[in-house]
Amino acid sequence: MDFSHKAIEKKWQKIWKEKDVYQTTSNKDKKAYILDMFPYPSGSGLHVGHVKGYTATDVFSRFRRMQGYDVLHPIGWDAFGLPAEQYALSTGNDPREFTLKNIDTFRTQLQTLGFGYDFNKEVNTAHPEFYKTTQWIFEQLYKLGLAELRDIEVNWSQDLGTVLANDEVEIKDGIMVSERGGYPVVKKTMKQWVLKITAYAEKLLAGLETLDWPQSVKELQKNWIGKSEGVEISFKTQTGVDLKVFTTRADTIYGATYLVLAPEHEAVHLISTSNQLSEVETYIKQTKQKSEIDRKDDSKPKTGVFTGAYAINPITKEAIPVWIADYVLNDYGSGAVMAVPAHDPRDWEFATKFNLAIKFVLAAKDQSKAFVGEAKHINSDFLDGLDRQEANRKILERLEAENLGIKKINYKLRDWLFSRQRFYGEPFPVYYTNDGNIGLIDVKDLPVTLPQTSYIKPSGTGESPLANVKEWVEIEVNGQKVKRETNTMPQSAGSSWYYLAYILTDQPNQLIDLESEEAKARFNKWMPVDLYIGGQEHAVGHLLYARFWNHVLYDLGILKTQEPFQKLYNQGMILGPDGKKMSKSWGNVINPDDVIQSHGADALRLYEMFMGPLDASLPWSYDGLDAALKWLNRVFRLVNNTTFSTTNNQELDFVYHDVVKKVTIMVDELKLNTAISQLMVLMNAFYKYEPSTIYQPYIEGFVKMLALFAPHLAEEIWSILGHETSLVNEAWPIYDETKLIASTVTIAFQVNGKLRGTKEVAIGLDKETLIKLAKSDENVDKFIKNKKIVKEIVIFDKIVNIVVN
Structure with a gap:
C-alpha cells in the first residue's frame, strides 16, 4: 500500500504550525545560523530552482537541530524593487498591497514544501519597522563621512524614471537599454548619494582570507576590488x-x-x-x-x-x-x-x-x-x-x-551609487534647508515613512515620484521650513543587513533597536552566519555591499565579527527538461505547486537533493521525480503495519552503523545526493530480511535520517512506530565504531580476467576454500567446464581468477 502524500503533508504541516516546532531556541552551547539568500516576492511565485537551495538549507538545519544545536533558520522578503514600482505606475495601485499579496503566496508555497523556517522571525524590507533601522544605519554612514552627495554621470532611463546600475543595463543593436523592459538608457549627470565603499577596499580584501567560500567567488570579489x-x-x-x-x-x-x-x-x-x-x-x-x-x-x-x-x-x-x-x-x-x-x-x-x-x-x-x-x-x-x-x-x-x-x-572598486528615482524604496532620513544645507531627521522621529497616496505619478523632472507629493516633501524641522530628500535608497540597502534583522526579531517585522545592549548580546550569540546558500549571481554586488555594512557596524562596536557570512555555498541551477535555463519564453518552467499536487513535497525535495551534486546545474527529469516517489512508497510499505524486533540479532550491525557514519559525514559536507544513496543502501539491506527480525532502533535511526529529506513521511512513520513526539527535536543517530569492523566481504569470481560471479563470504578464508567456492558458482562453471585450467590466482578477500585454455 502506497502512502497518501496529500493527506500526510497537510496533517503534519498543521501539527508543526500549531506546536511551533521550529521556534528558535537559545539555550544550548552550540549554535548554527543557516541562511538562504531571501527572495524578491514576484507575482509569479517560487520556481523549482528556489526549491533546490531552500531544501538544502532545510536539510542542514534539521541536521544541526538533531545534533543538539540552537538553530536559527529564518526567511524574509526582499520586498522593495523596480517590478513593484512599474506595477504601481502602470495601474495606479499601491505597490505595498501588491507586494504583501505576493508575500502571502510565497509564504504559503514555502509552508507546503515543509520547510522548517521560524516564521516568528519573518522580516520584510519594505516594512517601516525594518527600514527604520536601514535609515539609522544610513545616518551613521553619513556621520562617519561614508555617505555624500555627488554630481556623477549615471545611467538614466526616462521611461522607467530612474537611475539604473551598470548591471541593470545592456546593449541591443548598438543602443544602451534597460535589462528589464528594454527601454532606452542615456548617460546623464545628476546629484546622487554615494556610499564610500572604496574606503573599506583594503579591509574587504583582507577579510576574504578568513572565509570558507568558493575560491571562484573570492577571486571575483578580488578582481572587482581590483x-x-x-x-x-x-x-x-x-x-x-x-x-x-x-x-x-x-x-x-x-x-x-x-x-x-x-x-x-x-x-x-x-x-x-x-x-x-x-x-x-x-x-x-x-x-x-x-x-x-x-x-x-x-x-x-x-x-x-x-x-x-x-x-x-x-x-x-x-x-x-x-x-x-x-x-x-x-x-x-x-x-x-x-x-x-x-x-x-x-x-x-x-x-x-x-x-x-x-x-x-x-x-x-x-x-x-x-x-x-x-x-x-x-x-x-x-x-x-x-x-x-x-x-x-x-x-x-x-x-x-x-x-x-x-x-x-x-x-577598480567604485563608490556605491545609492540613489534611485523611485517611489517604492526606503526614504532617506535627510532634509535640505533653503540655503542648501543637509540635515538628518532626528533618530526619535524615525522611520521616515512613505506617504499614503492614491496614485503615484512620475515626476517628469528626473526626480522621484515622491517629488509630486508636496505635503510629504515640505515639512518643518525646529520651526524651519525644509524639504525632504525625494530620492529613495536602492533595493540593495535592505539586503545589506537583513541577516541581522532576523536576530533582532521575535515577532514578524517587530525589531528591537540595533544599537541596544540586548541586540549586541544576540549578535554575540548568533553571528556570523554559519552557512549561507544562494546563487553565484550575487557573488559581487550583494555580498560585497553586505560585507561593507558589516565592517562598518563592527567598527561602530555593534558587532564583534567583521565578516557576516563564514561559509558560503553556491547551489547549481535546475535547468528545464530541454537542458536550457528555465524561462517563460522557452515554455520550460516547472511550477513546484504542480509537482506537489502530483508527487508531493517530500518527493520533490528528495528528487532535487538526489539529482546530482548540490553545486551542479542539471536538467529537470520527470523520470527522476517518479523514481523518488517510488522509493518513498517502498520505504512506507516496509514500515506500515509491521512489528519490528526489540532484540538485535546483529546481522545488520555493520551496514547500519556504516550508513549512519557516512550520512553524518556527507550531510556535514553538503554531499546530499550521496547521503541519500546511503539511505537507499540501508533500505535495500532491510528488504533482505523478514521485517519482524529487523531491530527497531535501526529502523528508527533510518527514519531520523530520512526526516532531513522527506520530513512529512518521516513524521508519519515515526508515529506509526509508536512515538507521540515530533521528530524535529529528536537526537541524531549515533554510530558505533566497534560495529564497523566487517565480518564478511564480497569476493569477485573471474574467468580469464572477466567477472563471472560474486559471493559474500567470511573474511580471511584460505586459498583452497576460495577456489572451491568459485568453481561451485554456477556461472563460473559454465566457462571452465571441459577446459584446461592453466592457473588459479587468489587475491585474498577480493578476487579469485581462474585462467583456462
Missing part, C-alpha cells in the same frame, strides 16, 4: 596641462609612444586643438551611448580620436600624441593610460589600427604581437639588461628624485 600597486607619473602637454597617469609597469616607460584619456577626462577640452574639437565632441557623445560593460569588452573593436595635443614623456623627453578612447574609464586610476603597445594587447590593437608607433623595451623573440611575459629590458637606457623588479625600483627612484612620479595604490 587592487593595483603602481606609480602615478606626470606627463605635461606642450601647452602645460599636467596629465597624471597611473601604471603598474613604470619600468616600460621607454616604450610609451602615446597617451590615452577617457572621453570624460576633465582635461580633454583643455588640451583638444580647435581643428580636432568637433571630432572629439562627437566621439564623447557616442561614448555616452555605451554601457560600462560594453566599454570593458575587449572583444569589441577599439575606437578613438586624436585630440591634436602632444605630451612630453618625462624620461625620454619625446613628444607623444594624446588620444581619447572609450576603453579607458575615467573612474579607474587617473582616467589616463600610458600606452606601451609593444607590451599590452589592447594598446597593440589600438596602435595597429591607428598606425601609431610601437617600440619594444622587453627582449621578445616574436615581435609580431604584444609581448607580455618576463624578459630583460632593451632600448631603455639605464634600465637595459635589468629584470622587472630591479627596473621598477630604479625608475621609481628617478621619478621620485625629479618629482615626476609617486608610488600609489589604486582600486
Whole structure:
C-alpha cells in the first residue's frame, strides 16, 4: 500500500504550525545560523530552482537541530524593487498591497514544501519597522563621512524614471537599454548619494582570507576590488596641462609612444586643438551611448580620436600624441593610460589600427604581437639588461628624485551609487534647508515613512515620484521650513543587513533597536552566519555591499565579527527538461505547486537533493521525480503495519552503523545526493530480511535520517512506530565504531580476467576454500567446464581468477 502524500503533508504541516516546532531556541552551547539568500516576492511565485537551495538549507538545519544545536533558520522578503514600482505606475495601485499579496503566496508555497523556517522571525524590507533601522544605519554612514552627495554621470532611463546600475543595463543593436523592459538608457549627470565603499577596499580584501567560500567567488570579489600597486607619473602637454597617469609597469616607460584619456577626462577640452574639437565632441557623445560593460569588452573593436595635443614623456623627453578612447574609464586610476603597445594587447590593437608607433623595451623573440611575459629590458637606457623588479625600483627612484612620479595604490572598486528615482524604496532620513544645507531627521522621529497616496505619478523632472507629493516633501524641522530628500535608497540597502534583522526579531517585522545592549548580546550569540546558500549571481554586488555594512557596524562596536557570512555555498541551477535555463519564453518552467499536487513535497525535495551534486546545474527529469516517489512508497510499505524486533540479532550491525557514519559525514559536507544513496543502501539491506527480525532502533535511526529529506513521511512513520513526539527535536543517530569492523566481504569470481560471479563470504578464508567456492558458482562453471585450467590466482578477500585454455 502506497502512502497518501496529500493527506500526510497537510496533517503534519498543521501539527508543526500549531506546536511551533521550529521556534528558535537559545539555550544550548552550540549554535548554527543557516541562511538562504531571501527572495524578491514576484507575482509569479517560487520556481523549482528556489526549491533546490531552500531544501538544502532545510536539510542542514534539521541536521544541526538533531545534533543538539540552537538553530536559527529564518526567511524574509526582499520586498522593495523596480517590478513593484512599474506595477504601481502602470495601474495606479499601491505597490505595498501588491507586494504583501505576493508575500502571502510565497509564504504559503514555502509552508507546503515543509520547510522548517521560524516564521516568528519573518522580516520584510519594505516594512517601516525594518527600514527604520536601514535609515539609522544610513545616518551613521553619513556621520562617519561614508555617505555624500555627488554630481556623477549615471545611467538614466526616462521611461522607467530612474537611475539604473551598470548591471541593470545592456546593449541591443548598438543602443544602451534597460535589462528589464528594454527601454532606452542615456548617460546623464545628476546629484546622487554615494556610499564610500572604496574606503573599506583594503579591509574587504583582507577579510576574504578568513572565509570558507568558493575560491571562484573570492577571486571575483578580488578582481572587482581590483587592487593595483603602481606609480602615478606626470606627463605635461606642450601647452602645460599636467596629465597624471597611473601604471603598474613604470619600468616600460621607454616604450610609451602615446597617451590615452577617457572621453570624460576633465582635461580633454583643455588640451583638444580647435581643428580636432568637433571630432572629439562627437566621439564623447557616442561614448555616452555605451554601457560600462560594453566599454570593458575587449572583444569589441577599439575606437578613438586624436585630440591634436602632444605630451612630453618625462624620461625620454619625446613628444607623444594624446588620444581619447572609450576603453579607458575615467573612474579607474587617473582616467589616463600610458600606452606601451609593444607590451599590452589592447594598446597593440589600438596602435595597429591607428598606425601609431610601437617600440619594444622587453627582449621578445616574436615581435609580431604584444609581448607580455618576463624578459630583460632593451632600448631603455639605464634600465637595459635589468629584470622587472630591479627596473621598477630604479625608475621609481628617478621619478621620485625629479618629482615626476609617486608610488600609489589604486582600486577598480567604485563608490556605491545609492540613489534611485523611485517611489517604492526606503526614504532617506535627510532634509535640505533653503540655503542648501543637509540635515538628518532626528533618530526619535524615525522611520521616515512613505506617504499614503492614491496614485503615484512620475515626476517628469528626473526626480522621484515622491517629488509630486508636496505635503510629504515640505515639512518643518525646529520651526524651519525644509524639504525632504525625494530620492529613495536602492533595493540593495535592505539586503545589506537583513541577516541581522532576523536576530533582532521575535515577532514578524517587530525589531528591537540595533544599537541596544540586548541586540549586541544576540549578535554575540548568533553571528556570523554559519552557512549561507544562494546563487553565484550575487557573488559581487550583494555580498560585497553586505560585507561593507558589516565592517562598518563592527567598527561602530555593534558587532564583534567583521565578516557576516563564514561559509558560503553556491547551489547549481535546475535547468528545464530541454537542458536550457528555465524561462517563460522557452515554455520550460516547472511550477513546484504542480509537482506537489502530483508527487508531493517530500518527493520533490528528495528528487532535487538526489539529482546530482548540490553545486551542479542539471536538467529537470520527470523520470527522476517518479523514481523518488517510488522509493518513498517502498520505504512506507516496509514500515506500515509491521512489528519490528526489540532484540538485535546483529546481522545488520555493520551496514547500519556504516550508513549512519557516512550520512553524518556527507550531510556535514553538503554531499546530499550521496547521503541519500546511503539511505537507499540501508533500505535495500532491510528488504533482505523478514521485517519482524529487523531491530527497531535501526529502523528508527533510518527514519531520523530520512526526516532531513522527506520530513512529512518521516513524521508519519515515526508515529506509526509508536512515538507521540515530533521528530524535529529528536537526537541524531549515533554510530558505533566497534560495529564497523566487517565480518564478511564480497569476493569477485573471474574467468580469464572477466567477472563471472560474486559471493559474500567470511573474511580471511584460505586459498583452497576460495577456489572451491568459485568453481561451485554456477556461472563460473559454465566457462571452465571441459577446459584446461592453466592457473588459479587468489587475491585474498577480493578476487579469485581462474585462467583456462
